[in-house]
Amino acid sequence: MKLYTRTGDHGSTGTLTGRVSKDSLQVAALGALDTLHAHLAVVFEESYRTQLNSVILDTYLKVILADVMHDLLELGTHVSALAPATEWWCVFPTAIMSVKNEKYVFKNPRFGVEEMEARIDAMCSSTPELTSFILHTGSILTAYVHVARTSCRAAEAAIVAFLAQASGVEVRDQILLRYLNRLSDYLFALARLCTHVQEGQETVH
DSSP, X not given: OOSXXXXXXXXXXXXXXXXXXXXXXXXXHHHHHHHXXXXXXXXXXXXXXXXXXXXXXXXXXXXXXXXXXXXXXXXXXXXXXXXXXXXXXXXXXXXXXXXXXXXXXXXXXSSOHHXXXXXXXXXXXXXXXXXXXXXXXXXXXXXXXXHHHHHHHHHHHHHHHHHTTSSSOOHHHHHHHHHHHHHHHHHHHHHHHHHHHTTOOOOXX
């Protein structure tokens, strides 16, 4: 099977709900998730190269980020299975976000929001109390984690824009936003932890 298909040569691409323009909000959301995945891969690989305490490395990076990257693929499947539609039977037609098939809905993350929150609390308890804005410095690994964190925020915003084509975010789709919102918090806590574990300098603004 060839890598290229030539089907996208005219500016469209395939999703689970059919072909859409490559400048659509859905494709932007999928692209943002792909970018986040790539940034996390850099963090993951850099974590093996960096001389970190093995407990910290195992607990907050190696296994966790691998699980998150798997989760992001599942989030992408969920986004790919959604399509804006209109309920024309209503007196005042309302936009809805229909799902191609419930089996594509992201339901069972490998790294759930509740576990994220527990680990965020643990990381925060291991670093000095934050009372000011900080620069995204401290170590190379710290900077990479911050890049991933800002990419996570961008992915969240892209999915918000895509879902906003409907009149409201369905319960089944809320997990997309909740997961990414908490993941960005996790990455912020992780960036600070990387600085302090490596005895780097945290610069306040």
